[in-house]
Amino acid sequence: MKILAKIHSNQRRLIEILRIIDDADKPIGARAISDALCIRGYDLGERAVRYNLKVLDELGFTEKQGYNGRALTYLGIKELNDALVNDRIGFVNTRIEEYIYRTTFDPRTAKGNVVANVSTVRKADYEKARDIMTDAFEAGCTVSKRVLVLDEEEGKERYEIPEGSLGIITVCSITLDGTLLNKGIPVNTSYAGVVDTKEKVPLGFTDLIAYSGSSIDPMKIFCSRKVTRISKALRGLPGRILANVREIPVSAESAARELIEQCSRAGIDGLIKISEPGGAILECPVSQGKIGIALCAGVNAAVAASELGVDIRTSPISTIVDYSRMGEMR
Numbered sequence: 460m461k462i463l464a465k466i467h468s469n470q471r472r473l474i475e476i477l478r479i480i481d482d483a484d485k486p487i488g489a490r491a492i493s494d495a496l497c498i499r500g501y502d503l504g505e506r507a508v509r510y511n512l513k514v515l516d517e518l519g520f521t522e523k524q525g526y527n528g529r530a531l532t533y534l535g536i537k538e539l540n541d542a543l544v545n546d547r548i549g550f551v552n553t554r555i556e557e558y559i560y561r562t563t564f565d566p567r568t569a570k571g572n573v574v575a576n577v578s579t580v581r582k583a584d585y586e587k588a589r590d591i592m593t594d595a596f597e598a599g600c601t602v603s604k605r606v607l608v609l610d611e612e613e614g615k616e617r618y619e620i621p622e623g624s625l626g627i628i629t630v631c632s633i634t635l636d637g638t639l640l641n642k643g644i645p646v647n648t649s650y651a652g653v654v655d656t657k658e659k660v661p662l663g664f665t666d667l668i669a670y671s672g673s674s675i676d677p678m679k680i681f682c683s684r685k686v687t688r689i690s691k692a693l694r695g696l697p698g699r700i701l702a703n704v705r706e707i708p709v710s711a712e713s714a715a716r717e718l719i720e721q722c723s724r725a726g727i728d729g730l731i732k733i734s735e736p737g738g739a740i741l742e743c744p745v746s747q748g749k750i751g752i753a754l755c756a757g758v759n760a761a762v763a764a765s766e767l768g769v770d771i772r773t774s775p776i777s778t779i780v781d782y783s784r785m786g787e788m789r
Contacts, residue, residue, distance in 0.1 A: 472501055473675065476511055477520060477539045480531050488528035517683035518675070538675075551677070552670050554776065555633055555648050561779050562637020566721035570783050573727070574631040575607075577777040578761040579624045581770060588627070588764045588771055589788050591690070595760035596788070598659070598693045600700050602729040602757040603630035605785035618778070629761065630785070631776055632729055632754040635722060636705050642718055644711045650743055651677035651703040651756070654731070656692045661731050661753075663742040665699070678703075678758060678775040682765075689763040701756035702731055702741075706749040709736040715752070729755035 479495045480487055489508040496503045503511070512529055515521040520535035531539065563571035580588045596604040609618065609626040620626040639646045652667035666686065668677035681687070681701055692698025707715055712733070719730055731753040734740035740751035761773045 472496075472503065473511060473515060474539070475499060475501060476508070476515065477531065477535055480521060480529055481536070481539055486524035486528035486530045491528070514680065514683055517685075518679060551675070552648070555636070555670060558631075558633055558776060558779065559637040559640055559646070559648075562634055562641065564634055564638050564727070564782055565641075566638065566718065566725040566727070569725040571781075572779045573634040573782045573785075574637060574776060575628045575634075575778050575780045576631050576758050576761070576773060576775045577618050578627040578629065578758075578771050578773040579618075579620050580627060580764075580772075581624050583623075584769050584771070585625055587767075588761075588769045591764040591767055591769065592627070592760035593788055594693050595689065595763045599728065600689065600692065600755045601629065601760045602632050602634065602755060603727045603785075604787050605630060605726055605782070606788045607780055607785045608788070627761065627771075627788075628778070628780055628785070629757050630727060630782075631757040632703055633776055634727060635719070635752075635754060638722060638727075639705075639707060639711075639715060639718060642714065644707055644715055644718070647706045647749075649704050649706050649745075649751070651681065651701070652743065653681060653686055653699050654702045654741060654753075656698045656700055658695050659692065661700075661702075661741060664702070667743055670703075676775055678756060682758070682762060682773065685766075687759075687762050687766065689759050690766045693763065700759055701762065702753055703756060704740060704743050704745075704751050704753050706746055706751055709748055709750055712736075712750050715750075719752075729757070731755060 479492050489505045493505045493508045520538050521529045522532050524530050558574045564573045565571050595601055607628040611620045618626045636646045636648055648670050650667045650669055652664040655662040655665050688698040689700050692700050734745050734751035736750055737747045740753050745751035758773050758775050761771050764771050
């Protein structure tokens with residue numbers, strides 16, 4: 460299992476590649492980038508650079524300029540400018556903390572604000588997306604069956620829904636973190652990763668990225684790598700789903716379990732497993748004095764649709780939505 464942690468050398472490397480491309484006064488190729496990385500202390504061969512460039516392309520930060528090499532896109536320039544502030548170390552965790560504090564969801568009343576992901580899909584593809592996503596909701600590999608579907612006019616400004624498209628807002632697993640905190644339970648969102656499944660049973664994480672120190676949302680990275688096999692997992696075949704882990708104090712276990720049950724009754728679930736104190740959860744490390752809680756990622760339904768050919772674009776941890784506005788997908 461690969462774990463991307465400790466100030467995230469991989470993500471630092473991606474930022475360094477963006478810097479090298481930006482420093483060049485013209486499009487630059489993989490070999491030249493590899494040489495520049497070597498000078499800056501990164502031992503990365505040309506083949507590995509090409510892989511990283513593919514990740515950056517899929518994230519929308521770079522684009523090919525024919526045979527001349529890569530150049531930064533507008534998003535790439537914006538990402539790099541943001542990264543120049545202390546390399547954006549901890550940026551994702553800071554963003555998560557902000558959304559956690561903005562969560563007001565109360566499972567007893569099933570009301571309040573939840574953290575949400577935003578996906579956009581062309582209207583012509585909506586029915587296919589709906590059918591696939593509904594299968595994922597019914598299989599329990601997401602956080603909630605509830606969604607909010609917005610027309611382009613309703614969500615053009617706030618959610619940047621393109622013309623001729625619909626916005627599909629799904630509940631994010633970070634909602635549970637906010638609900639735990641609102642009940643006085645300290646919580647630390649620690650890892651995102653890929654979980655192997657067989658016959659719909661989660662087996663263990665095969666790849667992990669720590670949120671701490673992350674400069675790019677780990678879920679975005681996994682989506683761009685196209686490493687999931689969610690559509691297969693839904694059919695009971697060997698598959699891979701996205702999930703994340705949070706840690707809470709051992710002393711809060713009983714209260715957390717009760718709260719998780721309340722959330723489930725209110726339509727927010729996705730629980731995979733709760734660890735023993737200090738013990739690994741599905742091979743993901745857990746700190747001493749803590750217990751780990753693994754949840755399915757809220758983006759799994761949208762990713763399943765993407766796997767099966769739907770052109771659907773998803774931004775994890777994107778907004779706050781009133782849960783009472785959401786309903787089952789139709």
